[in-house]
Amino acid sequence: MAKLPVIPEHAPHIERAIHTALSGRRRKELAGAPSVLRMSAAGDCERNLWAGLNDIPEDKEIEPRILALFDHGNAIEVHVIRLLRLSGRNVIDVDPGTNDQFELVDFDGKEVGHIDGKIETGSRPTNRHLSLLEIKSANTKQFNMLLELGYVAWKPTYASQIQKYMGNADLPDALVIVYCKDDSRIHAERILYDPVAFFNLRGKAHRIIESTELLNRPPEAKSQYCKFCKYCNRNQWCWAPTTGANFDD
16 A cells, blocks of 8 residues: 655744734834934935825835844844854944944934944055945845846945944944855945035935925825836825825926
8 A cells, every 4th residue: 555645744833923023023123113214215305205204104014924034134133243243344233322223313313323334444454444334134146136237226225224323323334244044145335424425415415304295205205006006005195196296307
């Protein structure tokens, strides 16, 4: 008599429990968090940023699977810092004044940012200095695109983020590390502080904070289904007929 195949005992309740915990944690974080601008979102659509600052809810909750990806990204940051230290780099990932993550504050606390850390750079003792440390992760497709384009052209919103960080932290440059999640390749790139870019980004933040009326959509927002708007977390709200929109000419 033929031997019956062994049927694997799947345990989907494990994934469901993890997803439930992740969603619950995010709801608690949002419930206790003040409405502020995040420097990490400095390059995002200012209409959407204005909506978040004014407590307009997102169309729907972030999927638990995406929350798990975010959590994975945090774990990769810890891993990369450990590797940098192993290579002999001096990394400061905790603010000695607070014994917590470095926090940046602007506009009397209405704009807040948290950086991955600071790292000592410079090839000679005479030019050693502290630089911003920024760590990202990417899959193979995105990583290969990064190698072809360079960091700034690869993700302009990431480039805006680090310019805001450098300006507020008074750092002359940034060392960005991108870790490939699929094969552990590591890309490192130095980005110089651009005072003009920082000035423009700070002006954008000021405009969002001070505006009492809904801001116009940016020129890139051609339609609800265009590349710029398609994946926005307030797409339905922004393009709804009832939204008090000031339509572009």
